[in-house]
Amino acid sequence: MSDIQQHALQCRDAAQVLAQLSTQAKNDLLRGMADALLADADAILAANARDLAAAQEKGISGAMLDRLRLDDKRLAGIAQAVREVAELPDPVGLVTREETRPNGIRIQRVRVPLGVVAMIYEARPNVTADAAALCLKAGNGVILRGGSEALHSNTAIAGALKRALREHDVPEAALTLVEDLRRETMVELLQLTDIVDLAIPRGGEGLIRFVAEHARVPVIKHYKGVCHLFVDASADPELSLRLLLDGKASRPGVCNALETLLVHRDIAPSFLPQAAAALRARGVELRVDDAGRAFVPHAGAATDEDFAAEFLDLILAVRVVGDLQEAIDHIRHYGSDHTEVITTRDSNNAERFVQALRSAVVMVNASSRFSDGGELGLGAEIGISTTRLHAYGPMGAESLTVERFVVRGEGQVRHPDLL
Amino acid sequence: MSDIQQHALQCRDAAQVLAQLSTQAKNDLLRGMADALLADADAILAANARDLAAAQEKGISGAMLDRLRLDDKRLAGIAQAVREVAELPDPVGLVTREETRPNGIRIQRVRVPLGVVAMIYEARPNVTADAAALCLKAGNGVILRGGSEALHSNTAIAGALKRALREHDVPEAALTLVEDLRRETMVELLQLTDIVDLAIPRGGEGLIRFVAEHARVPVIKHYKGVCHLFVDASADPELSLRLLLDGKASRPGVCNALETLLVHRDIAPSFLPQAAAALRARGVELRVDDAGRAFVPHAGAATDEDFAAEFLDLILAVRVVGDLQEAIDHIRHYGSDHTEVITTRDSNNAERFVQALRSAVVMVNASSRFSDGGELGLGAEIGISTTRLHAYGPMGAESLTVERFVVRGEGQVRHPDLL
Structure with a gap:
């Protein structure tokens, strides 16, 4: 033996x-x-x-x-x-x-x-x-x-x-x-x-x-967190910005930090320039898709790898989507089943987002950084499981x-x- | 692909x-x-x-x-x-x-x-x-x-x-x-x-x-069921015999059938001859340890393999134990974590049996054959897990x-x- x-x-x-x-x-x-x-x-x-x-x-x-x-x-x-x-x-x-x-x-x-x-x-x-x-x-x-x-x-x-x-x-x-x-x-x-x-x-x-x-x-498995924030057309911009900054900039090296921002195209023209300025003021580098760069002209271009990446750093991938379904499809494709957030005032859209995604933690109008045993009432945690069993x-x-x-x-x- | x-x-x-x-x-x-x-x-x-x-x-x-x-x-x-x-x-x-x-x-x-x-x-x-x-x-x-x-x-x-x-x-x-x-x-x-x-x-x-x-x-895993019945010193002999026959003879080919009978030495002299006769009347072959064969003289000798076996057949391994702890130790050593039964009138011993064993199903004064999704109220079952997760x-x-x-x-x- x-x-x-x-x-x-x-x-x-x-x-x-x-x-x-x-x-x-x-x-x-x-x-x-x-x-x-x-x-x-x-x-x-x-x-x-x-x-x-x-x-x-x-x-x-x-x-x-x-x-x-x-x-x-x-x-x-x-x-x-x-x-x-x-x-x-x-x-x-x-x-x-x-x-x-x-x-x-x-x-x-x-x-x-x-x-x-x-x-x-x-x-x-x-x-x-x-x-x-x-x-x-x-x-x-x-x-x-x-x-x-x-x-x-x-x-x-x-x-x-x-x-x-x-x-x-x-x-x-x-x-x-x-x-x-x-x-x-x-x-x-x-x-x-x-x-x-x-x-x-x-x-x-x-x-x-x-x-x-x-x-x-x-x-x-306690695997990577490619966490998403989707800002819906009806979202409160100020609330969304708060969740975005908390999620990306408060502690970028942890698994419940945001890695990708998805923005509904109806709110992108007003929200993205404001968000980009606030993020840059906190040292966050943006990697933005073509549609988004219309509103954030000096940002770098996001690649497919950026959308799959857990940066664990002051980097954020950004994409403009046509509707809720496109946001859901993006998260299903690139996500890691860890934590996803929607900001919206539309309760139907909130429900659709929750139902359509199978991630371990889904948040409506709350920061991804709450995806943590202590914050969710468990007292302490041994980790965050991304194994669906x-x-x-x-x-x-x-x-x-x-x-x-x-x-x-x-x-x-x-x-x-x-x- | x-x-x-x-x-x-x-x-x-x-x-x-x-x-x-x-x-x-x-x-x-x-x-x-x-x-x-x-x-x-x-x-x-x-x-x-x-x-x-x-x-x-x-x-x-x-x-x-x-x-x-x-x-x-x-x-x-x-x-x-x-x-x-x-x-x-x-x-x-x-x-x-x-x-x-x-x-x-x-x-x-x-x-x-x-x-x-x-x-x-x-x-x-x-x-x-x-x-x-x-x-x-x-x-x-x-x-x-x-x-x-x-x-x-x-x-x-x-x-x-x-x-x-x-x-x-x-x-x-x-x-x-x-x-x-x-x-x-x-x-x-x-x-x-x-x-x-x-x-x-x-x-x-x-x-x-x-x-x-x-x-x-x-x-x-839905692994084998080496299910035990322990007949405690204070057990009701008639109740114990009923559970023994139901557990061994009602359908021997299933995983919740009994495979081993453990009998407290204080009750063995009266219980074992009666149990052996009833089992033999139903065609069950007994494989008995040395202590037990004093009371079941014509039975074959049980080997170490018999105590580890899932017979799925009209065969029963039998052992006389000195006390509850010996029964628990036997089950821990030979058991498959599936289903164990104690018959006893002593509620302290029942509790000790339940606490000391880590099997998936532990029964007090009830047949092992109830270890089944339908019988336990699940409506239907996809199997019986012996994986403790x-x-x-x-x-x-x-x-x-x-x-x-x-x-x-x-x-x-x-x-x-x-x-």
């Missing part, structure tokens, strides 16, 4: 203990984890400094280096996030439906943990604590496979969390950090079909494609459980005639 | 039409499908006769030949089942949760179809109609890949169903029967990751392993949908300070 298989089996055994912990015990554990992170702050920040130095030596800089960096404030934020997970409702044991059948058997649908969740992620060391907290809250064992750039940080964080597990008499294999970062070991992990119940990849397109290609265990859109603790059936009777049988 | 990819793309396009049909339109379509099956009875039965003749020539007999056989009564049953799916509640559009956030945005969780479902199955031609009806009810396109033994039957059934689609102005690609039954074509289908949203294999272990191994699209246990129409988020606001943004 390989090391990774052995670790995964230990995690599965530990998950059986976790699955039966009381809500109180799990919440105490989570608060203990938050305390342990703060108690180990010096060691975690020292480990992070080693990762940062190695990353700089490798020439890593900018946004990626920033994602890797921890400081006192960020670490306090991580501990606070773990503490907040403790405050969330416990999804395990929740009775979602009850029914008594004509034969008298009583049926309950009850949420149970998935079992073992494998998180595959890249440079952000906060995911180590965030994902562990949500998985444990939902009674799951968790196997964490982070990026090599963050290995020292992740090891220090996992060390603190494991101490809390020991102090709360939970087998520490419930949280298993993979320290062997060879690709073949990840592939082996992704193929442990009788041990790992779900793999969640979070990171760039390359990582997600690699996981999807090699996994034999179920995968919920199990969970679609922001995934919270409940999405780390599944409903099963509990049936209680007084000796009912299906074929009493045969007895 | 290959044929199968082209067919799948057409099915995906058709699914967009289906996803927006009203409940009334879908139910009319389903009733039209039931009528078409009856109208085509002669052609379907003639096609089935060709399949039966070919199967007999190949030496197929017994249960497998019986699964393949259609007659007037069975066809009427299939049509009736489709009609009953029309009567079920429509899961699409169901608002499962609503919340208004402090900032005033209104969030709904709304059920939407999965998209395109690929059913991979073996000899039963009724699956062609059953699966099509449930998938269409839930607004999904369906790709049906049945076994070669049933190809003529399936083609005739699909022909009738497609006529109903045309008559109801639904693109007939919404129901796509794969007629190219080469394995490499099935593999290609299972790897159409941007087109097929879910593959459901139903059949023997070999088929399911093949699908799980080759699929790159999400798979919900998305759906776990019997899967009905609702399990062919997923919740997504619809958000309505009045111009709310996440960072008003930035505007």
